[in-house]
Amino acid sequence: MGKVKIGIIGTGSISNMHMAGYTRLENVEVVAACDINEERVKEFAKRYHIPNVFTDYNEMLKMKDLDAVSVTTWNNIHAPASIAALNAGKHVLCEKPLALNAKQAQEMVEASKKSGKLLMVGFCRRFGENAIALKEMIDNGDLGNLYYAKTGCLRRWGNPGGWFSDKKRSGGGPVIDLGVHMIDLIRYLSGKPKAVSVTASTFNSMGMRPEVKGIQKYNSADYSEFNDVEDCATSIIKFDNGMTLFFETSWVQNIKEDSLYLELFGDKAGAKMEPEFELYESRYNYLRNTKPILDPNGSGFEHNFIEETKHFISCITDGTKCINPAEDGLELMKIIDAIYQSAETGHEVIL
Template structure:
């Protein structure tokens, strides 16, 4: 296969700094088009980086040029509507997290992708970190025995993003849908992706649109889609997930808290034969009757180019990517159960897998 022709849909700050940057540098990829609904944005980026085509919609893209794949980096509620059009036209799809906001919509998309034999990958970047790769290898080799409890959290002290993220009509949720999706997916993946049974959760808008001085935060470049600064989403979430294999996952995440900030995702794994902590990566195990604590030595790598390369090579080799649309659906199902549990103030029994 020649170079994979790719269109990036939604050229926000993150897409420009990561997806676009690394794809332009990749020897097996060619960014042939960019798409953005903000007037002039796609043209500006195309001219800046020498990209041949630019459009305002995916319909314009399909009508005027050919691509092998699209990267969808738009607000969460638009992910699946765009992905459906791409899949119906036989175009491979990369969706930034979360895969979507509606389980029914995701089911419909996955069916279209299956019917058209379309490759789908979800952007769970933390799976491609060096330390998580090492930890996953330990877990896969059954180093920890029966994993019975995992605690995962990510607290920001003052890290609420500005823009469409705080508008539920665009994002589908707040901190839980933004950073909580990474925390949940990473922990679930390290556990071996057991089937969830019940979920108890609580979400809350605690600090809301604070006015703290001398702090900075990330702001969407696409300012016009939430120009009224709507803030109707959660900025704190906590949940307890029981799995059918007997394991339990505790998850906590917040954009803003009056407390200590975490330096990255924190994960603790407890197993019958050993345990582990992420960040810094530490392995706990008893050997020859002596309790040991080991800190693996490794050189960290930027996970974004590794993730982009995996997507490109999956297309070139016609292989199923390591983060599938069904993985994205499974994570979204648990996220939605957390919201439902909080709203109804009771435990939610999960439905069978898709």
Template sequence: MTAKRIAVIGVGQIGKHHLDQYSKIKDAELVAVCDTNLVEAQGVAAQYNIPVYTSNFRELLHRDDIDAIDVCLHNNLHAPIAIEALQAGKHVYCEKPIAGSYRDAIAMMETATASGKLLHIQLGNLYAKETKAAKAIIDGGKLGRLYHARSTGYRRRGRPYVDGYGTPAFTRKATASGGAMYDMGVYHISQLLYLLGLPKPVRISGQTYQEMDMLAERRHISQFDVEELGVGLVKFEGGITLDIIEAWSIHMGAFEGSSIVGATGGIRLPAAKDTEGLSYHYTDCDIDFDATIDLEAMDRRWHMLRDTEWAYDSSQHHWIAALQGIVPLLPTAQLALDTMLISEGIYLSSKLGREVTADEVADLSVSTALQL
């Protein structure tokens, strides 16, 4: 197979993580990096032995030696750069969330369709061993008809910058559009949408909060104007429901992991700090069973017996395999789009003080894309 040539735009913490992943894939050729901090771009290019570095992303869009652009920037920069790259004939891989608003996400999807190029969103939880096992159990019919799921995300005091981690850009609507829901919730909600089979959201209710104390100086510098906690309830076509709680910061012990229940069984995914993995709950012979899954044994076996299992080892592995035509691209863009619809629906419901429809969210969404 021909190696796929990649350019990464944004070489901060997330960009470096992407570069680390690419360095493990023999068919990923890193051609160029771009960052507004040219000195940082030069240093990263030297570190990863990348021949080209620049501070102008448009220089990369018309190079014939680049197959795909990887966008590793803050949320409100995703759409404008991704759209230009798609229009320039490049495949696009973008960090989560897909954009800063549902309207911008729709524009990205429409541009990808019109250009005939692939659009892939970084939803890392899809490649976790527990997600693969849960998908196999569900696809095998072991849960029966699915009817409810719970999405949970937890940090005790883990707000970016104000609690010591990350930069103020994560805490400002001007750059990030949202807080805990866009930063963490995207992983958990998209994971459940994937396992549920991408049901169509119909109605959304929710509330967002910013209640806990923070250091005064950090509050001033951060201009913290996003939520630290989001909660919601989503109703889908077919009667499926999903309840959500996503905390950057909360006075509470650790939450249990996300879960899905069906007519004949249920599964619970591990929480972030769990030492135990996926659990499977069912009744047989009038006996209730709570089973644990040997995820490591599953993973070893699947890698030995399935020729393309490596293509699901990470988001980057999957991206390169999809670009090469080895496996079809998972519907990450649609998953990210529906996750954006749900998250923005929670914001709108909190603002209006009532349940909202998916159509209302789409109609009232406005672009948050930054001008370049």
């Protein structure tokens, strides 16, 4: 085939990361951009020399010379835009979370099957060298049987506001925004076990705290202080491979500093992937710690997006097996739904 013709739906912050990938690929041409914010999409199209500009993705999807789209909108538009694109015969790379909930995600998976077009979910962290290295070690049995994992992504003061903190448009707060990456990584690294039970609490006691002075935080492009989502959450998730995951996340919490951690424990070794890569085991009856040397730029934010878009394109052009199929996004949405359901009812949710 000739160049893969791409359209971007949603030209806010993260679409620039998709562009960082597409613009590096010689066999790709970004031919169209769409956003409901006309000024923003025009400015975006000018910056990247994109010839066709739309404010309605249904109009954009009528383009014959368009093979695939990136869906980089608010979360509530992921399902309708992806389904419309698949029905129009386009391949889709949809940002995480796949949808607002599992019901929508299921409809997206079905639309993909019906159309025969690829629906890939943007779990970009899977493309980090740290995740690739750890997966190889786990797949080769270096950790033995995995029985426990813990992961967290915590912010002291980091509610981005705007659509992020408006449940109708986001589906929730840090659980669906940050947690989706961390829980996905645990599933992906440990061989995609299915969750069998979820116990969770969410907390809404702090609010957005817009009055905080002295430090800067990331604010959504269309910032507002409306906030009806959780500040933080904690959860115990059990999987069908016998592994238990402890997970926590926050946008606003009285902690000393932000933190990101991910650890997996097996009966042969334990591994920490974040904040640094280390392995813990014993050899010849001595406890031993090792620290594989990884490319310091190999797991960065932009790097992961560059690799993600490259993979998306090679799935389209070479039939490469997609490592981020929509089904994985659906499994995550089942877990996210269960976290919110358990928090609301105060009971364990059996899946």
